[in-house]
Amino acid sequence: MNTDASGRGSAGELVQTDRDGGTQTVSTASRGLTQTECRDSAASRELLTIVLALDNFKPLFSAMQSNCALTLQPSLSLAIVQLLLTASLGVLCR
Secondary structure, three states: OEEEEOOOEEEEEEEEEOOOOOEEEEEEEEEEOOHHHHOOOHHHHHHHHHHHHHHHHHHHHHHOOOOOOOOOOOOOOHHHHHHHHHHHHOOOOO
16 A cells, blocks of 8 residues: 655555556545644654555455565654554554
8 A cells, every 4th residue: 555645635546566566556645734734844744645545445455465564764753653554454564
């Protein structure tokens, strides 16, 4: 799952690795941020985007066998994101 937030919106992409090692997009989601969310810090907007993407893709995660790997911006706490993923999906990510 890839996510990105800007000062105006957030987006997520669920990807799956194919047999050749390439990635294929399974689903995408995006939405604009509210005025209040636009005033949040960049780290808060990134975490919000992760939560929104997890909420949107949750039915797809349960239908596929998946491994979860995280690559985080320096401003995000690995412990917080792992907690979000564990609470949302019941999986522990590395």
